[in-house]
Amino acid sequence: MAADPASLIDWGLLALDPPGWGGVLLAGLMNSIKIAIGGYSLGLVLGTGGAFGKLYGGPVTKDLMEVYTTVVRAVPELVLILLLYYAGTDLLNRLSAAAGYGSVDISGLVAGIFVIGVVQGAYATEVIRGAIRAVPSGQIEAARAFGMSPLLILRRVTLPAMLPHALPGLSNLWLISTKDTALLAVVGFSELTLVTRQAAGTTKAYMLFFCAAGVLYLALTLVSNLIIRFIEARARRGWVTTR
Protein backbone atom coordinates (compact mmCIF):
# COMPACT_ATOMS: atom_id res chain seq x y z
CA MET A 1 0.00 0.00 0.00
CA ALA A 2 1.34 3.39 -0.94
CA ALA A 3 2.00 5.82 1.89
CA ASP A 4 0.60 8.93 0.31
CA PRO A 5 0.02 11.56 2.99
CA ALA A 6 -3.01 13.02 1.22
CA SER A 7 -4.86 9.70 1.19
CA LEU A 8 -3.95 8.95 4.81
CA ILE A 9 -5.88 11.91 6.17
CA ASP A 10 -9.62 11.90 5.70
CA TRP A 11 -10.80 15.10 7.36
CA GLY A 12 -14.43 14.08 6.80
CA LEU A 13 -14.05 11.64 9.71
CA LEU A 14 -13.94 14.62 12.07
CA ALA A 15 -17.31 15.99 10.88
CA LEU A 16 -19.73 16.72 13.68
CA ASP A 17 -22.61 14.68 12.24
CA PRO A 18 -22.83 10.90 12.57
CA PRO A 19 -20.81 9.70 9.60
CA GLY A 20 -18.00 11.74 11.17
CA TRP A 21 -16.90 11.32 14.78
CA GLY A 22 -16.39 14.97 15.75
CA GLY A 23 -19.60 15.15 17.78
CA VAL A 24 -18.67 12.00 19.70
CA LEU A 25 -15.26 13.44 20.52
CA LEU A 26 -16.78 16.69 21.75
CA ALA A 27 -19.26 14.77 23.92
CA GLY A 28 -16.30 12.86 25.36
CA LEU A 29 -14.51 16.15 26.04
CA MET A 30 -17.62 17.43 27.84
CA ASN A 31 -17.63 14.29 30.00
CA SER A 32 -13.95 14.77 30.78
CA ILE A 33 -14.51 18.41 31.77
CA LYS A 34 -17.51 17.48 33.94
CA ILE A 35 -15.47 14.87 35.82
CA ALA A 36 -12.49 17.18 36.13
CA ILE A 37 -14.62 20.00 37.56
CA GLY A 38 -16.54 17.68 39.90
CA GLY A 39 -13.44 15.81 41.05
CA TYR A 40 -11.48 19.02 41.52
CA SER A 41 -14.25 20.59 43.61
CA LEU A 42 -14.54 17.47 45.76
CA GLY A 43 -10.75 17.46 46.04
CA LEU A 44 -10.73 21.08 47.22
CA VAL A 45 -13.28 20.31 49.94
CA LEU A 46 -11.38 17.19 51.04
CA GLY A 47 -8.09 19.06 50.82
CA THR A 48 -9.27 21.97 52.96
CA GLY A 49 -10.60 19.54 55.56
CA GLY A 50 -7.43 17.47 55.35
CA ALA A 51 -5.15 20.46 55.72
CA PHE A 52 -7.03 21.71 58.77
CA GLY A 53 -7.03 18.19 60.22
CA LYS A 54 -3.28 17.94 59.70
CA LEU A 55 -2.55 21.36 61.20
CA TYR A 56 -5.09 21.76 63.97
CA GLY A 57 -6.55 18.26 64.51
CA GLY A 58 -5.93 15.95 67.43
CA PRO A 59 -3.13 13.37 67.29
CA VAL A 60 -5.37 10.63 65.86
CA THR A 61 -6.78 12.90 63.12
CA LYS A 62 -3.28 14.02 62.21
CA ASP A 63 -2.07 10.43 61.85
CA LEU A 64 -5.09 9.33 59.83
CA MET A 65 -4.63 12.30 57.46
CA GLU A 66 -0.95 11.41 57.14
CA VAL A 67 -1.85 7.84 56.18
CA TYR A 68 -4.36 9.12 53.60
CA THR A 69 -1.95 11.51 51.90
CA THR A 70 0.97 9.07 52.09
CA VAL A 71 -0.92 6.18 50.51
CA VAL A 72 -2.48 8.30 47.76
CA ARG A 73 0.85 9.93 46.90
CA ALA A 74 2.74 6.62 46.84
CA VAL A 75 0.32 4.43 44.86
CA PRO A 76 -0.26 5.02 41.12
CA GLU A 77 -3.49 6.81 40.23
CA LEU A 78 -4.42 3.95 37.92
CA VAL A 79 -4.36 1.44 40.80
CA LEU A 80 -6.25 3.82 43.10
CA ILE A 81 -8.86 4.39 40.41
CA LEU A 82 -9.40 0.65 39.98
CA LEU A 83 -9.55 0.07 43.75
CA LEU A 84 -11.89 2.98 44.48
CA TYR A 85 -14.03 2.37 41.39
CA TYR A 86 -14.70 -1.29 42.17
CA ALA A 87 -14.57 -1.05 45.95
CA GLY A 88 -16.70 2.10 46.05
CA THR A 89 -19.46 0.81 43.80
CA ASP A 90 -19.37 -2.62 45.43
CA LEU A 91 -19.57 -1.18 48.95
CA LEU A 92 -22.45 1.09 48.01
CA ASN A 93 -24.29 -1.84 46.42
CA ARG A 94 -23.83 -3.99 49.50
CA LEU A 95 -24.92 -1.18 51.80
CA SER A 96 -28.07 -0.53 49.83
CA ALA A 97 -28.76 -4.27 49.63
CA ALA A 98 -28.32 -4.53 53.41
CA ALA A 99 -30.68 -1.58 53.87
CA GLY A 100 -33.22 -3.37 51.71
CA TYR A 101 -33.15 -1.11 48.64
CA GLY A 102 -31.69 -3.74 46.34
CA SER A 103 -28.73 -2.98 44.16
CA VAL A 104 -28.37 0.60 43.01
CA ASP A 105 -27.01 1.61 39.66
CA ILE A 106 -24.13 4.05 40.14
CA SER A 107 -23.50 6.21 37.12
CA GLY A 108 -19.99 6.27 35.77
CA LEU A 109 -19.96 10.05 36.14
CA VAL A 110 -20.54 9.95 39.91
CA ALA A 111 -18.02 7.15 40.41
CA GLY A 112 -15.45 9.00 38.30
CA ILE A 113 -15.94 12.25 40.23
CA PHE A 114 -15.59 10.35 43.51
CA VAL A 115 -12.39 8.63 42.42
CA ILE A 116 -10.70 11.76 41.00
CA GLY A 117 -11.89 13.72 44.05
CA VAL A 118 -10.30 11.34 46.55
CA VAL A 119 -6.99 11.41 44.67
CA GLN A 120 -7.07 15.20 44.26
CA GLY A 121 -8.02 15.59 47.93
CA ALA A 122 -4.70 14.15 49.06
CA TYR A 123 -2.70 16.43 46.75
CA ALA A 124 -4.80 19.46 47.72
CA THR A 125 -4.24 18.66 51.40
CA GLU A 126 -0.50 19.06 50.93
CA VAL A 127 -0.81 22.24 48.85
CA ILE A 128 -3.26 23.94 51.21
CA ARG A 129 -1.33 22.89 54.30
CA GLY A 130 1.79 24.51 52.92
CA ALA A 131 -0.16 27.64 52.00
CA ILE A 132 -1.71 27.97 55.45
CA ARG A 133 1.71 27.68 57.04
CA ALA A 134 2.88 30.55 54.85
CA VAL A 135 0.27 32.85 56.43
CA PRO A 136 1.92 34.87 59.24
CA SER A 137 0.67 33.29 62.45
CA GLY A 138 0.15 36.74 63.98
CA GLN A 139 -2.81 37.30 61.64
CA ILE A 140 -4.57 34.16 62.84
CA GLU A 141 -3.69 34.89 66.49
CA ALA A 142 -5.09 38.40 66.11
CA ALA A 143 -8.35 36.97 64.81
CA ARG A 144 -8.47 34.64 67.80
CA ALA A 145 -7.77 37.52 70.15
CA PHE A 146 -10.82 39.30 68.72
CA GLY A 147 -12.88 36.33 69.87
CA MET A 148 -13.77 35.05 66.40
CA SER A 149 -15.08 31.49 66.25
CA PRO A 150 -12.89 28.97 64.38
CA LEU A 151 -15.30 28.94 61.42
CA LEU A 152 -15.28 32.71 61.22
CA ILE A 153 -11.48 32.75 61.32
CA LEU A 154 -11.45 30.20 58.53
CA ARG A 155 -13.82 32.26 56.39
CA ARG A 156 -12.49 35.74 57.09
CA VAL A 157 -8.77 35.27 57.70
CA THR A 158 -7.16 31.91 56.95
CA LEU A 159 -8.78 31.09 53.60
CA PRO A 160 -8.41 34.55 52.01
CA ALA A 161 -4.87 34.99 53.34
CA MET A 162 -3.62 31.59 52.20
CA LEU A 163 -5.25 31.68 48.76
CA PRO A 164 -2.47 33.58 46.91
CA HIS A 165 0.10 31.14 48.32
CA ALA A 166 -1.98 28.14 47.32
CA LEU A 167 -2.90 29.31 43.80
CA PRO A 168 0.17 28.05 41.89
CA GLY A 169 -0.20 24.60 43.45
CA LEU A 170 -3.96 24.52 43.08
CA SER A 171 -3.82 25.59 39.44
CA ASN A 172 -1.37 22.78 38.76
CA LEU A 173 -3.73 20.34 40.48
CA TRP A 174 -6.48 21.48 38.12
CA LEU A 175 -4.26 20.66 35.14
CA ILE A 176 -3.45 17.29 36.72
CA SER A 177 -7.12 16.53 37.26
CA THR A 178 -8.00 17.28 33.62
CA LYS A 179 -5.29 14.84 32.57
CA ASP A 180 -6.19 12.24 35.21
CA THR A 181 -9.67 11.93 33.73
CA ALA A 182 -8.00 10.07 30.85
CA LEU A 183 -7.23 7.22 33.27
CA LEU A 184 -10.96 6.55 33.63
CA ALA A 185 -10.76 5.15 30.10
CA VAL A 186 -9.24 2.07 31.70
CA VAL A 187 -12.38 1.38 33.76
CA GLY A 188 -14.55 1.93 30.68
CA PHE A 189 -15.98 5.38 31.30
CA SER A 190 -16.60 7.06 27.96
CA GLU A 191 -14.52 10.19 28.37
CA LEU A 192 -12.42 11.76 25.63
CA THR A 193 -9.56 9.24 25.53
CA LEU A 194 -11.82 6.17 25.42
CA VAL A 195 -14.16 7.53 22.73
CA THR A 196 -11.08 8.53 20.74
CA ARG A 197 -9.82 4.98 20.90
CA GLN A 198 -13.22 3.64 19.88
CA ALA A 199 -13.43 6.08 16.96
CA ALA A 200 -9.87 5.24 15.92
CA GLY A 201 -10.47 1.50 16.22
CA THR A 202 -13.64 1.67 14.13
CA THR A 203 -12.24 3.82 11.34
CA LYS A 204 -8.60 2.66 11.52
CA ALA A 205 -7.56 6.33 11.32
CA TYR A 206 -5.50 6.11 14.51
CA MET A 207 -3.17 9.05 13.93
CA LEU A 208 -5.96 11.45 12.97
CA PHE A 209 -8.13 10.77 16.00
CA PHE A 210 -5.38 10.62 18.61
CA CYS A 211 -3.93 13.88 17.29
CA ALA A 212 -7.39 15.46 17.32
CA ALA A 213 -7.91 14.41 20.94
CA GLY A 214 -4.45 15.74 21.78
CA VAL A 215 -5.42 19.10 20.29
CA LEU A 216 -8.60 19.13 22.38
CA TYR A 217 -6.70 18.35 25.60
CA LEU A 218 -4.07 20.95 24.73
CA ALA A 219 -6.75 23.56 24.06
CA LEU A 220 -8.29 22.78 27.44
CA THR A 221 -4.90 23.23 29.11
CA LEU A 222 -4.09 26.47 27.29
CA VAL A 223 -7.51 28.01 28.00
CA SER A 224 -7.12 26.96 31.65
CA ASN A 225 -3.70 28.61 31.72
CA LEU A 226 -5.18 31.90 30.48
CA ILE A 227 -7.87 31.85 33.17
CA ILE A 228 -5.33 30.85 35.84
CA ARG A 229 -3.05 33.74 34.92
CA PHE A 230 -5.99 36.14 35.25
CA ILE A 231 -7.02 34.71 38.65
CA GLU A 232 -3.43 34.78 39.98
CA ALA A 233 -2.94 38.38 38.91
CA ARG A 234 -6.18 39.28 40.69
CA ALA A 235 -5.34 37.38 43.88
CA ARG A 236 -1.92 39.00 44.11
CA ARG A 237 -3.03 42.55 43.40
CA GLY A 238 -2.22 43.66 46.95
CA TRP A 239 1.23 42.10 46.96
CA VAL A 240 4.47 43.99 46.76
CA THR A 241 6.30 42.87 43.64
CA THR A 242 10.02 42.35 44.15
CA ARG A 243 11.04 42.65 40.53
Next chain:
Amino acid sequence: MTSEESTIVEATALTRLPSARGFLKPHRLALMAVAAAIVFCAVWFLRWDWLPEYAGRLANGVVVTLLMLVSTCLLGFVLAVPIGLVQVTGPWPLKLLAKGFCTIIRGTPLLLQLWLLYYGLGSLFPQFPAIRQSFLWPWLREAWPYGVAALTISFAAYEGEVMRGAFAGVPAGELEAARAFGMSRWKVFRRIWLPRAVHRALPTLSGETVLQLKSTPLVATITVIDVYAVVSKIRQMTFLTYEPLLLLALLYLCLTALLVLAFRYFENKIPTRSA
Protein backbone atom coordinates in the same frame (compact mmCIF):
# COMPACT_ATOMS: atom_id res chain seq x y z
CA MET B 1 10.25 28.91 39.73
CA THR B 2 12.28 25.99 41.06
CA SER B 3 10.80 26.20 44.53
CA GLU B 4 7.33 26.38 43.02
CA GLU B 5 8.02 23.28 40.93
CA SER B 6 9.30 21.40 43.94
CA THR B 7 6.29 22.20 46.12
CA ILE B 8 3.99 20.91 43.39
CA VAL B 9 6.01 17.75 42.95
CA GLU B 10 6.04 17.23 46.70
CA ALA B 11 2.27 17.59 46.79
CA THR B 12 1.76 14.91 44.16
CA ALA B 13 4.60 12.48 44.90
CA LEU B 14 5.75 11.06 48.17
CA THR B 15 9.26 12.39 48.74
CA ARG B 16 9.68 12.09 52.48
CA LEU B 17 9.06 9.17 54.81
CA PRO B 18 7.85 9.73 58.37
CA SER B 19 10.82 9.78 60.71
CA ALA B 20 11.29 6.92 63.13
CA ARG B 21 12.20 9.23 66.00
CA GLY B 22 9.24 10.16 68.15
CA PHE B 23 7.19 7.55 66.34
CA LEU B 24 5.96 5.66 69.39
CA LYS B 25 3.32 7.65 71.17
CA PRO B 26 0.43 6.28 73.24
CA HIS B 27 -2.22 6.97 70.60
CA ARG B 28 -0.03 5.42 67.91
CA LEU B 29 -0.02 2.12 69.81
CA ALA B 30 -3.81 2.09 69.71
CA LEU B 31 -3.80 3.01 66.01
CA MET B 32 -1.27 0.29 65.28
CA ALA B 33 -3.46 -2.21 67.11
CA VAL B 34 -6.37 -1.18 64.87
CA ALA B 35 -4.14 -1.46 61.79
CA ALA B 36 -2.95 -4.89 62.89
CA ALA B 37 -6.56 -5.98 63.35
CA ILE B 38 -7.41 -4.78 59.83
CA VAL B 39 -4.40 -6.60 58.37
CA PHE B 40 -5.35 -9.74 60.29
CA CYS B 41 -8.91 -9.56 58.96
CA ALA B 42 -7.57 -9.03 55.43
CA VAL B 43 -5.32 -12.07 55.74
CA TRP B 44 -7.96 -14.23 57.44
CA PHE B 45 -11.13 -13.41 55.56
CA LEU B 46 -9.82 -12.70 52.06
CA ARG B 47 -8.47 -15.37 49.77
CA TRP B 48 -4.70 -15.54 49.33
CA ASP B 49 -4.27 -19.18 48.21
CA TRP B 50 -3.46 -18.00 44.65
CA LEU B 51 -0.36 -16.20 45.82
CA PRO B 52 2.27 -19.00 45.65
CA GLU B 53 1.10 -19.99 42.18
CA TYR B 54 1.65 -16.51 40.73
CA ALA B 55 4.63 -15.40 42.86
CA GLY B 56 7.13 -15.99 40.04
CA ARG B 57 5.14 -13.97 37.52
CA LEU B 58 4.65 -11.16 40.05
CA ALA B 59 8.42 -11.00 40.60
CA ASN B 60 8.91 -10.83 36.83
CA GLY B 61 6.37 -8.03 36.66
CA VAL B 62 8.17 -6.05 39.35
CA VAL B 63 11.44 -6.45 37.43
CA VAL B 64 9.79 -5.19 34.21
CA THR B 65 8.32 -2.21 36.09
CA LEU B 66 11.71 -1.33 37.56
CA LEU B 67 13.42 -1.75 34.19
CA MET B 68 10.87 0.60 32.64
CA LEU B 69 11.38 3.10 35.45
CA VAL B 70 15.19 3.11 35.39
CA SER B 71 15.62 3.11 31.61
CA THR B 72 13.06 5.86 30.97
CA CYS B 73 14.39 8.03 33.81
CA LEU B 74 17.96 7.79 32.53
CA LEU B 75 17.02 8.37 28.88
CA GLY B 76 14.58 11.11 29.84
CA PHE B 77 17.18 12.90 31.94
CA VAL B 78 19.70 12.78 29.11
CA LEU B 79 17.07 14.42 26.88
CA ALA B 80 16.02 16.88 29.59
CA VAL B 81 19.47 18.50 29.87
CA PRO B 82 19.54 19.91 26.31
CA ILE B 83 15.83 20.79 26.53
CA GLY B 84 16.45 22.81 29.68
CA LEU B 85 19.70 24.34 28.45
CA VAL B 86 18.31 25.42 25.10
CA GLN B 87 15.49 27.25 26.82
CA VAL B 88 17.98 29.28 28.85
CA THR B 89 20.69 30.16 26.31
CA GLY B 90 19.73 28.74 22.92
CA PRO B 91 18.93 30.62 19.72
CA TRP B 92 15.25 31.48 19.46
CA PRO B 93 14.14 28.74 17.02
CA LEU B 94 15.51 26.05 19.34
CA LYS B 95 14.09 27.85 22.36
CA LEU B 96 10.68 27.94 20.75
CA LEU B 97 10.93 24.28 19.76
CA ALA B 98 11.86 23.15 23.28
CA LYS B 99 9.15 25.28 24.83
CA GLY B 100 6.55 23.95 22.40
CA PHE B 101 7.62 20.38 23.10
CA CYS B 102 7.26 20.90 26.87
CA THR B 103 3.88 22.61 26.49
CA ILE B 104 2.44 19.91 24.23
CA ILE B 105 3.69 16.96 26.28
CA ARG B 106 2.71 18.52 29.61
CA GLY B 107 -0.66 19.59 28.24
CA THR B 108 -1.90 16.19 27.12
CA PRO B 109 -2.45 13.01 29.15
CA LEU B 110 0.29 10.39 29.09
CA LEU B 111 -2.24 7.67 28.28
CA LEU B 112 -3.18 9.50 25.08
CA GLN B 113 0.48 9.94 24.08
CA LEU B 114 1.09 6.26 24.73
CA TRP B 115 -1.85 5.19 22.60
CA LEU B 116 -0.90 7.70 19.89
CA LEU B 117 2.55 6.13 19.66
CA TYR B 118 1.43 2.50 19.94
CA TYR B 119 -1.74 2.49 17.88
CA GLY B 120 -0.99 5.53 15.71
CA LEU B 121 2.65 5.00 14.77
CA GLY B 122 2.20 1.25 15.12
CA SER B 123 -0.46 1.33 12.38
CA LEU B 124 1.55 3.76 10.25
CA PHE B 125 4.89 1.92 10.23
CA PRO B 126 3.81 -1.24 8.36
CA GLN B 127 2.76 0.92 5.40
CA PHE B 128 6.36 1.84 4.68
CA PRO B 129 8.29 -1.07 3.11
CA ALA B 130 11.59 0.58 4.06
CA ILE B 131 10.74 0.27 7.74
CA ARG B 132 9.48 -3.29 7.39
CA GLN B 133 12.75 -4.35 5.85
CA SER B 134 14.97 -2.45 8.29
CA PHE B 135 16.77 -4.16 11.15
CA LEU B 136 14.54 -2.27 13.60
CA TRP B 137 11.38 -4.03 12.50
CA PRO B 138 11.52 -6.98 14.95
CA TRP B 139 11.62 -4.44 17.77
CA LEU B 140 9.00 -2.15 16.29
CA ARG B 141 6.51 -5.03 16.31
CA GLU B 142 6.87 -5.38 20.08
CA ALA B 143 4.98 -3.16 22.52
CA TRP B 144 7.73 -2.16 24.92
CA PRO B 145 9.67 0.22 22.65
CA TYR B 146 6.54 2.37 22.38
CA GLY B 147 6.12 2.29 26.16
CA VAL B 148 9.73 3.28 26.70
CA ALA B 149 9.43 6.04 24.10
CA ALA B 150 6.26 7.52 25.59
CA LEU B 151 7.54 7.42 29.18
CA THR B 152 10.91 8.85 28.14
CA ILE B 153 9.32 11.73 26.25
CA SER B 154 7.05 12.51 29.16
CA PHE B 155 9.89 12.43 31.69
CA ALA B 156 12.06 14.58 29.42
CA ALA B 157 9.33 17.23 29.15
CA TYR B 158 8.63 17.45 32.89
CA GLU B 159 12.28 17.23 33.90
CA GLY B 160 13.30 19.61 31.09
CA GLU B 161 11.13 22.27 32.66
CA VAL B 162 12.84 21.60 36.02
CA MET B 163 16.28 21.73 34.41
CA ARG B 164 15.42 25.05 32.77
CA GLY B 165 14.77 26.52 36.20
CA ALA B 166 17.92 24.87 37.57
CA PHE B 167 20.16 26.18 34.76
CA ALA B 168 18.69 29.65 35.10
CA GLY B 169 19.17 29.55 38.87
CA VAL B 170 22.91 28.97 38.87
CA PRO B 171 24.40 32.29 40.07
CA ALA B 172 25.83 34.30 37.16
CA GLY B 173 28.91 35.12 39.22
CA GLU B 174 30.02 31.48 39.25
CA LEU B 175 29.83 31.27 35.47
CA GLU B 176 31.63 34.60 35.11
CA ALA B 177 34.35 33.40 37.47
CA ALA B 178 34.80 30.25 35.40
CA ARG B 179 35.06 32.33 32.23
CA ALA B 180 37.54 34.66 33.94
CA PHE B 181 39.73 31.62 34.56
CA GLY B 182 39.85 31.20 30.80
CA MET B 183 37.69 28.08 30.60
CA SER B 184 36.15 27.38 27.21
CA ARG B 185 32.35 27.42 26.91
CA TRP B 186 32.20 23.64 26.87
CA LYS B 187 34.43 23.39 29.93
CA VAL B 188 32.34 25.94 31.83
CA PHE B 189 29.30 23.86 31.05
CA ARG B 190 30.90 20.54 31.97
CA ARG B 191 32.69 21.66 35.14
CA ILE B 192 30.46 24.37 36.59
CA TRP B 193 27.07 24.86 35.01
CA LEU B 194 25.83 21.28 34.66
CA PRO B 195 26.97 19.99 38.08
CA ARG B 196 25.54 23.04 39.84
CA ALA B 197 22.24 22.76 37.95
CA VAL B 198 21.93 19.03 38.66
CA HIS B 199 22.62 19.73 42.30
CA ARG B 200 19.83 22.30 42.37
CA ALA B 201 17.45 19.94 40.57
CA LEU B 202 18.12 16.91 42.79
CA PRO B 203 15.32 17.39 45.34
CA THR B 204 12.80 17.70 42.50
CA LEU B 205 14.38 14.77 40.70
CA SER B 206 13.46 12.35 43.48
CA GLY B 207 9.85 13.50 43.33
CA GLU B 208 9.78 13.28 39.52
CA THR B 209 11.13 9.73 39.73
CA VAL B 210 8.35 8.74 42.12
CA LEU B 211 5.85 10.34 39.73
CA GLN B 212 7.42 8.33 36.90
CA LEU B 213 7.00 5.13 38.93
CA LYS B 214 3.35 6.06 39.30
CA SER B 215 3.00 6.41 35.51
CA THR B 216 4.63 3.09 34.62
CA PRO B 217 1.45 0.98 35.04
CA LEU B 218 0.02 2.77 32.00
CA VAL B 219 2.23 0.64 29.74
CA ALA B 220 0.10 -2.33 30.76
CA THR B 221 -2.64 -0.89 28.50
CA ILE B 222 -0.44 -1.55 25.47
CA THR B 223 0.26 -5.19 26.48
CA VAL B 224 3.61 -4.74 28.21
CA ILE B 225 3.60 -7.32 31.01
CA ASP B 226 4.60 -5.23 34.02
CA VAL B 227 3.44 -5.90 37.58
CA TYR B 228 0.13 -4.14 36.93
CA ALA B 229 -0.55 -6.33 33.92
CA VAL B 230 0.29 -9.46 35.93
CA VAL B 231 -2.20 -8.42 38.61
CA SER B 232 -4.87 -7.73 35.99
CA LYS B 233 -4.25 -11.21 34.60
CA ILE B 234 -4.57 -12.73 38.08
CA ARG B 235 -7.84 -10.90 38.58
CA GLN B 236 -9.21 -12.34 35.35
CA MET B 237 -8.12 -15.89 36.12
CA THR B 238 -9.14 -16.07 39.78
CA PHE B 239 -12.27 -13.86 39.62
CA LEU B 240 -11.06 -11.99 42.71
CA THR B 241 -11.77 -8.25 42.83
CA TYR B 242 -9.86 -6.87 45.78
CA GLU B 243 -7.07 -9.18 46.89
CA PRO B 244 -4.76 -8.74 43.86
CA LEU B 245 -5.40 -4.99 43.79
CA LEU B 246 -4.58 -4.65 47.49
CA LEU B 247 -1.39 -6.60 46.94
CA LEU B 248 -0.56 -4.33 43.99
CA ALA B 249 -1.09 -1.20 46.09
CA LEU B 250 1.17 -2.68 48.78
CA LEU B 251 3.85 -3.49 46.20
CA TYR B 252 3.81 0.08 44.86
CA LEU B 253 3.96 1.47 48.42
CA CYS B 254 7.08 -0.60 49.05
CA LEU B 255 8.66 0.41 45.73
CA THR B 256 8.01 4.10 46.46
CA ALA B 257 9.47 3.78 49.94
CA LEU B 258 12.58 2.08 48.51
CA LEU B 259 12.98 4.84 45.91
CA VAL B 260 12.66 7.55 48.55
CA LEU B 261 15.21 5.82 50.77
CA ALA B 262 17.64 5.41 47.86
CA PHE B 263 17.35 9.09 46.95
CA ARG B 264 17.81 10.13 50.55
CA TYR B 265 20.99 8.06 50.69
CA PHE B 266 22.39 9.75 47.57
CA GLU B 267 21.35 13.21 48.68
CA ASN B 268 23.23 12.70 51.96
CA LYS B 269 26.30 11.68 49.97
CA ILE B 270 26.48 15.02 48.21
CA PRO B 271 28.24 17.60 50.36
CA THR B 272 26.28 20.80 50.88
CA ARG B 273 27.34 23.95 52.61
CA SER B 274 25.22 24.27 55.69
CA ALA B 275 25.08 27.69 57.27
